[in-house]
Amino acid sequence: MSHVPMAALLPLVVVAVGFVGFCWYDLSRARVRYLPRWVWAIICLVSIPVGGIVYLVVGREPGSDRG
Numbered sequence: 001m002s003h004v005p006m007a008a009l010l011p012l013v014v015v016a017v018g019f020v021g022f023c024w025y026d027l028s029r030a031r032v033r034y035l036p037r038w039v040w041a042i043i044c045l046v047s048i049p050v051g052g053i054v055y056l057v058v059g060r061e062p063g064s065d066r067g
Contacts (some may be wrong), residue, residue: 023052
């Protein structure tokens, strides 16, 4: 097995944390459907990135713009 240097994984970790942060920020401002906000927050955190993608596609109410 080859060892992957930690510096090579750092960009992936930064993108994953940024994506979860974006989903949580959006979750705090948008209207949600199907599940409570706290459940969506846990789903986004536990199953990176699939949980965030599912939230953005399914969990947000259509037209719940932040403006």
